[in-house]
Amino acid sequence: MTDTNLQVRSGVVGGTLLSTALNISLHxxxxxxxxxxxxxxxxxxxxxxxxxxxxxxxxx
Structure with a gap:
């Protein structure tokens, strides 16, 4: 159960950071x-x- 919880958390955090980083413009x-x-x-x-x-x- 702990491994699944860790995978979900890391997936959510990684997805959030990646989607945010891709939407930030150079401006x-x-x-x-x-x-x-x-x-x-x-x-x-x-x-x-x-x-x-x-x-x-x-x-x-």
Whole structure:
């Protein structure tokens, strides 16, 4: 019973991943990469600004 359950689970997971991977276009991959880079840059900028803002208030 355990072997059958494992085979069914692996079949479902493998089928889901394969069908999802085949439906993702190259445009979607590039869009995701660009959005991730923009998010990382904005996050770094905001954290740097907040660090500068709070460190300059402590000096005054």
């Amino acid at each position: 979607d991959v590039f869009f995701t990469i660009v959005m991730a880079v923009i998010g990382a840059v904005v996050s770094f900028g905001v954290s740097s600004f907040l660090k500068w803002l709070f460190s300059s208030k402590r000096k005054n």
